[in-house]
Structure formats: C-alpha cells, structure tokens
Amino acid sequence: MKTFAERRSIRKYSQRPVPGELIESLAAGASRAATMGNMQLYSLVVTTDLDMKSRLADAHHRQPMVVEAPAVLTFCADFNRFARWCECRDAVPGYGNFVSFFNAATDTLLFAQAFCTLAEENGLGTCVIGTTVDNPGDIIGILGLPRLVFPVLTVALGYPDEHPEQTDRLPVEGIIHHDRYKDYSAGDIDRIYAAKEALPESRYFVELNGTDNLAQVFTRFRFTEADNIAMSEKMTAALKKQGF
Amino acid sequence: MKTFAERRSIRKYSQRPVPGELIESLAAGASRAATMGNMQLYSLVVTTDLDMKSRLADAHHRQPMVVEAPAVLTFCADFNRFARWCECRDAVPGYGNFVSFFNAATDTLLFAQAFCTLAEENGLGTCVIGTTVDNPGDIIGILGLPRLVFPVLTVALGYPDEHPEQTDRLPVEGIIHHDRYKDYSAGDIDRIYAAKEALPESRYFVELNGTDNLAQVFTRFRFTEADNIAMSEKMTAALKKQGF
Numbered sequence: 001m002k003t004f005a006e007r008r009s010i011r012k013y014s015q016r017p018v019p020g021e022l023i024e025s026l027a028a029g030a031s032r033a034a035t036m037g038n039m040q041l042y043s044l045v046v047t048t049d050l051d052m053k054s055r056l057a058d059a060h061h062r063q064p065m066v067v068e069a070p071a072v073l074t075f076c077a078d079f080n081r082f083a084r085w086c087e088c089r090d091a092v093p094g095y096g097n098f099v100s101f102f103n104a105a106t107d108t109l110l111f112a113q114a115f116c117t118l119a120e121e122n123g124l125g126t127c128v129i130g131t132t133v134d135n136p137g138d139i140i141g142i143l144g145l146p147r148l149v150f151p152v153l154t155v156a157l158g159y160p161d162e163h164p165e166q167t168d169r170l171p172v173e174g175i176i177h178h179d180r181y182k183d184y185s186a187g188d189i190d191r192i193y194a195a196k197e198a199l200p201e202s203r204y205f206v207e208l209n210g211t212d213n214l215a216q217v218f219t220r221f222r223f224t225e226a227d228n229i230a231m232s233e234k235m236t237a238a239l240k241k242q243g244f
Numbered sequence: 245m246k247t248f249a250e251r252r253s254i255r256k257y258s259q260r261p262v263p264g265e266l267i268e269s270l271a272a273g274a275s276r277a278a279t280m281g282n283m284q285l286y287s288l289v290v291t292t293d294l295d296m297k298s299r300l301a302d303a304h305h306r307q308p309m310v311v312e313a314p315a316v317l318t319f320c321a322d323f324n325r326f327a328r329w330c331e332c333r334d335a336v337p338g339y340g341n342f343v344s345f346f347n348a349a350t351d352t353l354l355f356a357q358a359f360c361t362l363a364e365e366n367g368l369g370t371c372v373i374g375t376t377v378d379n380p381g382d383i384i385g386i387l388g389l390p391r392l393v394f395p396v397l398t399v400a401l402g403y404p405d406e407h408p409e410q411t412d413r414l415p416v417e418g419i420i421h422h423d424r425y426k427d428y429s430a431g432d433i434d435r436i437y438a439a440k441e442a443l444p445e446s447r448y449f450v451e452l453n454g455t456d457n458l459a460q461v462f463t464r465f466r467f468t469e470a471d472n473i474a475m476s477e478k479m480t481a482a483l484k485k486q487g488f
Contacts, residue, residue: 004362007276028416032251033357034372037466038411045421052423081418081428081436082462088433089459094469098476099377105346106353106397110372113277113357118248128278128354133343144424153350170284172272174325177289179296180388184325189332192325215333218326222281225338232342 010125013158030114041104043078059138069156077104079148101244125160136238147243254369257402274358285348287322303382313400321348323392345488369404391487
C-alpha cells in the first residue's frame with residue numbers, strides 16, 4: 001500500500017538494462033489478474049531494439065522516453081491467440097465484433113496495471129504513454145500485429161534516474177458515489193477542482209496559453225474536440241482493419 | 245509480489261461489513277494509478293444497499309455474489325465530471341466521441357485494478373464480474389448514470405469466506421513477444437494450451453457439454469458469436485445513448 005501511495009510516473013531512466021527474465025517474471029505474476037472466462041485476451045510486446053523503439057517513437061509524437069527507456073511495452077488486446085486455438089480444434093471463433101474487442105481491452109488493461117504495480121514493487125519505474133490511441137494503425141504496422149490484435153496501452157519501463165514530485169489528484173469524495181450516481185452541482189465542481197486550480201503549475205499553464213482558466217487549457221489545446229474526432233475516426237478504422 | 249502471485253478470485257464472503265472509510269482509503273490509494281492527462285476519467289459507485297444490490301443482480305444474470313457481497317463496486321468511465329468542470333469555466337468540452345470513451349475506460353480499468361490489488365493487500369477478497377457489458381443499459385438506469393458516464397467493470401468486494409484453488413494460467417512465453425509480434429503456429433498453440441486442456445475441470449466441461457474439446461465449449465456455449473453480436477449492438481446503442 002505504501003509503495004503505491006508514493007508512486008510517481010518515471011520519465012528518465014538509468015542505463016541499467018531490465019533483464020528479460022525479470023520482465024517474464026513480472027508478466028507471469030501479473031497474469032494472476034482477473035481475466036474474462038480465464039481466456040487471457042492479451043499479449044505483451046517488449047521492445048528493446050533501438051531501431052524498433054525509434055520507429056515506435058514516430059507513432060508516439062517522438063516522445064524521448066520511447067527511445068530512451070530500456071524497454072517499451074505495448075500491451076495488446078489479443079483475440080488472435082484464442083481464435084487460433086479454436087481454429088486448431090475445429091471450433092469456430094466468433095470474436096470479430098466490438099464487445100469481444102472491449103472484453104480483450106479490459107483483460108489487457110487489468111493485466112497492464114498489475115504488471116506496473118509489480119514492476120514498481122521491484123524498484124522499476126514506469127510511465128504510461130497515453131498516445132497509443134493516437135496512431136494505432138502505425139503501431140500495428142511497426143509491431144506486425146495480425147487480425148484480432150490491437151494496441152491499447154504503451155508503458156515505458158526502466159530503473160529510475162529521477163525522483164519527481166507527485167502530481168495532484170482530486171479529493172476521493174469527488175470520485176465515489178454511494179449506491180447511485182449523484183450528479184455534480186456547480187458548488188461540488190468548485191470544491192473538487194479548487195486545489196488543482198490553485199497549483200502553481202496550473203497557473204503557469206493558464207498564463208502560458210493565454211486562457212482564462214485551466215479547463216480552457218484542456219479544451220482549447222490539450223484535448224480538443226477536433227483532435228478527438230479525428231482520432232476516433234482513425235481508431236474506428238484501425239479496429240475495423242483488425243477485424244473487430 | 246507474493247500476495248499477488250497467490251491471489252484468487254473470491255466468490256463467498258463473510259458477513260463482516262467493509263467499512264466505508266476503508267473503501268475511501270483504498271480508492272484514494274488507487275487514484276495514484278496513471279491517468280490520461282491527469283484527468284481521472286472515472287467514478288466508483290459503491291452499492292451496499294440490499295435492494296440496490298438485488299436490482300444490480302438482475303443486470304448480472306442473478307449471480308448470487310452480486311447480492312451476497314457486502315459491497316458491489318461499479319467502476320464507470322466518467323467524462324461527465326470533467327465536462328461539468330469545463331462548462332462551469334466557460335470552456336467547451338468536446339468529449340462526446342469514441343476515443344474519449346476509450347480513454348476514460350482506460351483510466352477506469354487501471355484505477356480498478358489498482359483498487360483490487362490494494363484491497364487484497366488489506367485482506368479483502370474481490371471478484372471481477374465480467375457481465376457489465378452484457379446489459380450496460382440496465383446498469384445505467386439502476387445507478388442513474390448521466391450522459392458521458394458508462395459502466396465498464398463490476399467488482400464484488402468483501403472479506404473472504406472461502407479459499408478456493410487457484411485457476412490455471414497460460415505459460416508466460418505464450419503471452420510475451422520480443423520486439424515484434426510473432427504469430428502462433430499450430431505447434432505453438434498445442435504447447436501453450438496443453439496444460440489447460442489436460443486439467444480435470446477442462447475434461448469435465450468437455451464431457452458435460454458433449455463437445456470434442458475445450459475450445460468448442462467456449463465457441464458453442466460460453467462465448468458464442470450470436471451472443472457477442474447481440475451484446476455488441478446493445479453496447480454500441482448504450483454508448484450512443486450516453487453521448488459517446
């Protein structure tokens with residue numbers, strides 16, 4: 001509990017390599033996470049080759065850590081392995097549909113978080129790279145993902161070479177609802193977001209972007225509707241191409 | 245690491261209630277998990293009321309643990325809170341699209357797994373209930389989830405009243421790929437699935453269902469194409485209704 005409460009994402013790594021056996025051991029441990037019908041609908045692609053990392057970085061807006069991290073982990077929703085098993089057993093797999101993708105993505109993300117927690121308990125640092133959904137088609141091409149395999153989360157992994165400040169989180173009463181969802185009043189919103197809005201870095205980004213407040217930094221620059229719509233179209237097209 | 249390696253899903257719970265403060269503390273801890281742009285795109289609905297649990301059980305095929313567990317946790321992808329914040333700050337949220345749903349679902353599932361790991365470290369038992377996607381529309385109605393909120397994972401929570409055998413997992417070399425995805429040959433499939441197919445419970449299910457092998461149990465009975473297609477249509481309609 002203490003390890004997790006003190007966790008922070010790590011973006012700078014020492015040159016010390018991460019042994020392949022350690023990654024295997026962490027993956028074996030993480031595979032104890034819950035999985036739909038015990039089907040384990042995921043694969044983990046571990047990229048350590050410099051040229052391959054550089055190609056992946058192209059799909060992640062050239063974020064330096066994709067090249068600099070000793071290992072880049074692409075967690076993939078994978079119904080291919082299961083479908084191959086079915087085909088080898090004269091069973092007809094019916095998993096080329098949306099709910100099957102979503103079940104596989106769920107398995108994958110539970111496995112990914114379990115992996116990260118175990119990695120951090122073992123002294124490693126991780127950073128979830130949120131740009132996997134920006135260019136899934138490119139990642140599919142680079143990693144050679146076949147039909148029914150889709151990249152859902154990328155994680156940079158290595159031994160930490162920094163100890164950054166923890167980032168803020170919303171007060172927990174802003175996240176929890178009792179028995180049923182209680183929608184947020186304007187007063188609730190003011191209270192829940194007050195600490196975040198008062199942070200020096202929030203004020204810095206507001207000034208830098210010339211907006212009135214932090215919310216406008218998100219809607220006008222960081223996560224715009226136009227970008228989201230364009231990414232939605234690319235992701236939908238990539239899902240279709242992968243057979244979901 | 246040891247706790248996690250020895251985990252099993254728990255489906256029978258003691259009558260000992262789970263203190264609300266403990267759930268809050270676990271949720272606060274779990275909120276340290278990575279989150280897209282630090283937006284924390286999730287809510288946790290904690291259902292302890294017996295009548296509400298019974299209504300939720302209707303949406304989960306009357307699985308007994310939904311009523312019997314002291315607490316039923318519905319982890320929801322939530323862009324409503326963030327969008328409300330934007331609206332209160334004269335910022336125009338553009339999150340009614342597929343990639344925004346998927347980003348919120350990703351945040352939610354990382355948070356959910358972190359929560360479960362911390363809960364188990366604190367002596368609680370959990371069981372992920374895989375039927376949330378079967379009837380999302382019903383769950384949305386029961387919990388009163390507004391636009392831009394969608395249930396993605398349900399977890400039963402309580403102090404264990406059983407110590408079941410661990411279920412099997414595939415050998416880890418069947419999950420990991422190095423640098424790029426290496427597709428599975430028929431020989432790979434035989435090797436990866438050999439131990440699972442040889443289990444007494446696998447043989448039992450094959451005999452019970454009158455199939456030739458375990459894969460056919462999955463494709464003909466447990467996860468059929470017709471069911472998957474019907475669920476995909478329901479899920480897509482529910483996503484649209486929730487504004488994604």
